[in-house]
Amino acid sequence: MNDVLEIGHRQICHWFAGLLVREINQTQFDAYLSGAADPLFEQLQTLCDVSAERVSFSGTLLEVKGEATPQLRSLAADFAALFLLDGPTSALPYASLYIGENGTMFGAPHQDMIARLADAGLSQALEANEPADHIAFMLDYLGRLLEADPSGQVAGNFVNDSFAPWIDSFEARVIAAKTEFQFYPVIVRVLCRYLRALKR
């Protein structure tokens, strides 16, 4: 049990990374219902206006709560449709897909992230062999940059170089995708506002 939790950029990025790389579980969902995300939204609000999204997020939590399907199945299907499948229903969270070698995976952004992670002495902690330009790795890395350099200069450059070229397209695809709930589209809107605020 964490008795004390400091909420800063590292935690914000960590939160987004977790949301976009794995489905939420029942414990997390219950925590959201109890307002556990409020400190995260409040922290974000100090940087960018996410008040409207916060209201939407609360609303969609209640909609999910009213869902009859067990074990957050519909939310997991939304996650899959957005981030795991492909085609018109998806918005795969890999930079290469939007700015790499004509839409193939493991492109130049992947190579760039491989180099950045290696320089930082970091590697993937997932069981799967995911491309390094999965947005979750990029966000975790960003959080570490922000923590190491509170001025945000290095992180801002990273956002400019590695996120800015594609997050608009990513967000548009998420919003255009067919999902049952607005849980993930709202989260991605909040994320993109945050990243735009970090741009230099």
Add this chain to the structure above:
Amino acid sequence: MTTRRSVLKGLAASATASLLGPSVLTRAAQAATSSEGTWHITGSHWGAVKALVKGGKVVEVKPLEDDPRPTDMVKGIKGLIYNPSRIKYPMARADWLDKRENADRTTRGDNRFVRVTWDEALDLFHEELERVQTTYGPSGLFAGATGWRQTGQFHSCINHMNRAVSMHGNYVKKAGDYSTGAGQTILPYVLGSTEVYSQGTSWPVILENSKNVVFWASDPVKNLQVGWTCETHESLPYFDELRDKIAAGEINAISVDPVRTKTQKHIGGDQLYINPMTDVAFMLGIAHTLYSEDLHDKEFIDVYALGFDQFIAYVMGKGEDSIEKTPEWAAEICGISADQIRDFARMIASERTQLVFGWSVQRQQHGEQPYWMGAIIATMTGQVGLPGGGISYSHHYSGVGVPQTGANMPGAFPLNLDLGKVPEHDSSNFNGASSVIPVARWVDMLLNPGGKIQHNGHEVTFPDVRMCVFTGCNPWHHHQDRNKMRKAFQSLETVITVDYSWNATCRHSDLVLPACTQFERNDIDTYGAYSNTGVIAMRKLVDPLYHSKTDFEIFTALCDRFGRAKEYSRGMTEMQWVEQMYEDTRASNTGNFEMPAFADFWEEGLVRFGRGTDWVRHADFREDPELNALGTPSGFIEISSRTIEKFGYDDCGAHPKWMEKIERSHGGPKSDKFPIWLQSCHPDQRLHSQMCESDDYRESYAVAGREPAWISPQDAAERGIEDGDIVRVFNDRGQLLAGAKVSDDYAPGVVRIYEGAWYGPVDASIGALDTYGDPNTLTLDVGSSKLAQATSANTCLVQIEKFEGDAPAVTSFGGPVEVTL
């Protein structure tokens, strides 16, 4: 930039911390990587390739230097590995996961999947096998459909799936295949073997001895780009020699085809256009000419064949229909003149003629007939078994005709249970239904459990199948009539598919397991499927991407669910299998072909056995028909078949006949409503449906992002269609969008859309518009006849119109769809 932080304490801290989860990055020592990268050799259907692997990524793929005619398709390999359509994790259809057999089956194909762990996925796989075996017995499970698996003798997914599922229980299996179903059924009655998968007369022999080479609905320059095992492309230079001999007037080549083929354009020679699906009428006219002008070889027929009298009586109008099959009679049907038919007959009889048949012509209603007639024409010329004469049904396939070395090739991972072993569920009670069905009738089986059909002299009773397992096989490409399939799939309780890309079969499945590609595993393969040119090492280029696994790992883990993993794998690892397969091959070649030790082979990547020996098909039979009898019931060429006659079928009788089709262009049935014949032959720039997802490469041939529909200038002009337009192709069975390619290679009334185009409907409804151009959205799903019950894909009429308005986006593939911000 804010630097303010907040601090939470107590329960609030714990609750918020629970939202964060574990970090996705960890501290790690920096791994040394080569800046230069490393080149590795591996094999593929598209030939042997060298791949540059740098930083854990395949950055370049190019043909091996000694490939004499590399295929352009090598360019698509990278796009196949790194395609966004890759299946990344085990996925289960959301509704099915909760409700299993009680799930809503009408929503199959709507993309509502959820991720499951490998353990969950394999438990589900096992639970469903258990449920179906204990509830319905073996007749409830169909695991028979197979396709062009990725290459590699060890990881061949067909073998892995069959062995694993067989260990668990018995199941409904298939007979035949989609490529050659009619041919491989009729020819054993006529020539004693399937012929379609047999080695043919060596090309040097043909080039030396033939005066006429007739390519009958055969396009080897297109189809020899790919091979069943690692393709060598050694056959293709022979077409350069053929081209030179044609130019020099030494060989006369004719392409009997409604379309000017890639082969004909390469070698030159002439095209003889006949109306689609009228080949048998044309051949009957030829037979009439050969007989009436006394051009047939009576002595050869007397010594080597049976049943000529019965056949020729039919030709001469003394059979049941009392119609004399004169060239004039045939000309009315075929769309050419009677004199052209006579001239053709005189030509093939006058000089040494090699008939080379393709497979498309037997993928039609009554598809057995043109193959049988081809054998009769060859027999009437008396040239069967002569160098450069007779008939072939395989020279467009996997390097047939390249002289064979005689070396032994690697075996494969076992397909079946080991000797003496029995399945966990050993029941053979199929509830009165058949345990084997003709493969092209499996959708009929789903729609009509308990129904009965005739098949090759037997009655087949369709089992009540509730579950299907597919691996390395995309029936949502190769089967006919998508909308009929959609209805049929609603009868299935469970569909499990193992593959590496989200093709339409995966989308219509309940459980999808991600196999890795062949470039992510170690294997060994035959180099040259018929030539036995060598043995190639298939080095793993990169680790399995995402959470994919090798078929070996997947099915070993499945067998572990019922305690038979060790029996399945024989306690051996991937590399132990590969090494053993190599050493077994090496031992079997001792004294004849030298092979290096395994370590050297693995480092070198390829061992070659030199040039093979020239050979003539059926020469041994011609030399001594008693000692080297054919595998027919009589041992001779059966121009008429008593065996088939006894079956009493109305659509495949004692000898070949002209039978009208259920639909036929150029004045045939239904051509008033749908006037254009749709030909859906093997593609030029993919292997069936493999590589269609390779986006960059697909863009090199797609038209307006759609599969090309090749159409004649006349048909295009009549419809206001211009090259590059999006067109709607439709009939009563379905509709699709395609991109118009206007070409005078195509005759009026003929359109070609290559099979293998990925199905991408606008939605999950029956009748939905296909957005990319899968021709099997339109094709007819009936058996060729009661004999073979094979696919009739090329019996298909359509109409075409220019598509007006905003075309819906293609839904078949992954990758970014352009969005307006």
